[in-house]
Amino acid sequence: MAGSPDQTGAGRSASSAEVRRRLLEVAAHMVREQGAPALSARKLAAATGTSTMAVYTHFGGMPGLVRAMVAEGFSRLFARVAAVPITEDPLLDLRNAAAAYRAHARADPDLYAVMFGSATLGDYRLHYEDRIVGLDAFVQIKQFMERGMAAGVLQEADPAAVAAQWWTALHGFVMLELTRFIDVVDDAEDTVLWPLMDHLLSSLMVTPEPPRKDV
Amino acid sequence: MAGSPDQTGAGRSASSAEVRRRLLEVAAHMVREQGAPALSARKLAAATGTSTMAVYTHFGGMPGLVRAMVAEGFSRLFARVAAVPITEDPLLDLRNAAAAYRAHARADPDLYAVMFGSATLGDYRLHYEDRIVGLDAFVQIKQFMERGMAAGVLQEADPAAVAAQWWTALHGFVMLELTRFIDVVDDAEDTVLWPLMDHLLSSLMVTPEPPRKDV
DNA sequence: TCCCATCCATAACACCGTTATGATCGGACC
């Protein structure tokens, strides 16, 4: 509770912000390379070249550091989905968005698990408030749906509900993929993920099409 | 590694099996009531009225105890899905199976998270081999699909792939529901879960129907 | 120049899973 040390001229602010940035960077690296349980305050401090107290001055403790990691994870997920080019085909955009979302999760699976799982990192349980920061990405999906409806491709409906259906299917696949449960079927990407997304989208279209073949 | 102490006349076998049973029962209760991070060998032993060594003689350590909990969780999930009555309407059966599956997850959310999340319980990471025991439930879903195809209601397709699509959508909803992410939309059960399942099933039907209204 | 808030290094505390040791007890065998 050191009173939110932002960069407003507090102490040696430049070097301090640098320590904070490096702590987050090293922590993310440790989680990505060695898995969530490998992250500890002591090992993190040693790898960053500081002491455990730095974690407390900058984040108030390990849960605070994890919160910051999750927030940055959502920020990157947001950026990744936002980077898909918007074409004249809203359905293609939605497919590309799904591919980008999945790629992001596969690139950093342990962080995705902490973001979305009821996963605990170490012993610190994240609460709903700690994850709500991730809903920017959901707003993006909603906008994809709104574009599709405005273009007359998707049926008029509640964009939030439709976006949530899309998210549910995609998140379900990603989680089963990361936990390897999806390995019960062969070639899951082509036999589960894209057929499922196609089933959903064609049900939402004004004039349903047979599932496309081009990936 | 005490050589699998089954009930074949080993020591005071009756009392021993009883201790093992109570350890599992108390551990499940602690996870259900206080969440996964609240489970520790010491508190579990104290609550069970024994010492931490009992965990090692019966399960080889905390990871082994968690494995046993996960196996029992899958067993109960299997029983829950198996208990849905089989009617002459395969689609109704699939809907009832989904409702039973979701109800099971909601009744013991932390255990579901350990079973399916890349969630860690304490610091012990479960491996794929520890969770493979849960695939009995998947076989059941596959059989539902096979019945639907045999009855001429569902299109002929790979039952495993179709079952995996169904599972993906359902698991995605359950996870988003347990983590409360689904709260971004109102009335998620009626605006997300059932519409999504209906979209999927109608895409799989020989003669698609409009989504049903009866819940 | 002085001062003071900030930052972090050190050490201690309580807790964790795990291991080593040994007492205890029930069943098997002679």
Add this chain to the structure above:
DNA sequence: GGTCCGATCATAACGGTGTTATGGATGGGA
């Protein structure tokens, strides 16, 4: 019946964890 043996678990110690208390160093504001 006496004896032994092996499984079971109570106790204590070890290295790890997050966290807290303490104090020294450092750099900017008055």
